[in-house]
């Protein structure tokens with residue numbers, strides 16, 4: 001008899017995006033002539049940068065000739081040309097030293113943030129922000145690190161750190177013991193960022209408690225304020241406290257191409273139950289080499305082109321399109337009297353629902369009156385109730401029209 005992993009039965013139905021889709025389809029069936037605009041899903045809309053397309057075309061050509069064909073990438077950790085470009089451009093340029101064998105190229109930040117928990121013991125107490133990117137929670141539920149969920153969808157044995165307007169959407173340090181802390185800045189869904197001082201506080205906390213921070217920097221390219229750190233390693237001592245996740249998905253429009261990377265510093269140590277310190281880097285290397293074979297040569301060649309001078313310029317122009325959208329959303333909603341957060345260093349605008357409406361009630365009102373779809377904050381966790389997420393990853397004309405329609409709400 002095959003027994004299933006019963007932890008999967010604890011998972012709360014991933015109902016957010018299916019439910020949004022269902023309500024939208026219902027509305028469209030009843031109102032066939034109305035054009036609904038979506039500022040809902042966190043996926044890019046602009047085409048790839050020309051430099052990336054050219055580099056991938058060239059890579060395809062190489063794969064079609066006997067003298068330049070490539071098979072498995074050696075060890076699956078990423079081609080040296082890409083890891084070198086990553087180190088020079090993302091880290092050395094910001095005064096951070098990262099070694100090539102600390103960088104693990106993969107096909108996604110979602111899989112890396114979901115898989116990393118495998119190298120840590122089952123008894124660790126996980127801390128997450130509320131609202132949260134669901135991958136951090138669900139991957140730990142699947143691994144059996146939690147109990148059952150309560151009525152609000154909070155799992156037993158997870159420490160939730162509420163992020164609301166009262167704390168500027170930056171969590172307080174936990175009062176109870178925690179071992180693994182997931183942080184995401186710039187944040188999805190709130191668009192909040194963490195200053196150097198805030199990250200330093202977390203790094204100190206992790207070091208004092210022998211905890212590890214899992215830092216998701218998928219949106220670092222959207223930072224516009226010069227004093228906001230792009231990498232947690234800009235903080236002294238962070239290489240002894242944190243793993244960092246990056247992705248080309250949002251920074252270079254790679255959601256359909258697939259390329260990302262994770263930095264696991266060689267200084268970073270976790271402990272055996274009897275207190276012996278163990279380096280984390282070789283464990284992730286082993287996990288990666290055993291269960292992953294590498295991102296395709298073609299996507300890695302495309303990713304390397306993001307760091308060429310043409311690629312940088314073109315990717316920056318694409319990000320500016322999204323950030324102009326974000327600025328228009330913030331400005332328009334501000335004028336209409338809404339309280340809006342984020343949207344300055346992140347492609348997400350997090351708004352307070354008006355009139356004390358619940359997130360889903362506002363979703364329905366916006367769909368009915370403005371024919372605009374967004375994402376109910378409650379879908380990211382109980383502390384997201386009463387908030388609503390709008391994404392800047394839409395076509396500028398759609399954003400403009402959506403903002404005009406907001407006036408009717």
Ligand SMILES: *Cc1c(COP(=O)(O)O)cnc(C)c1O
Pocket residue numbers: 042107108109110111133184188216218246247248249250255259260
């Ligand atoms: C989009 C996103 C990622 C990147 O996911 P990929 O698998 O690389 O496409 C990572 N973290 C967060 C919070 C995201 O929103």
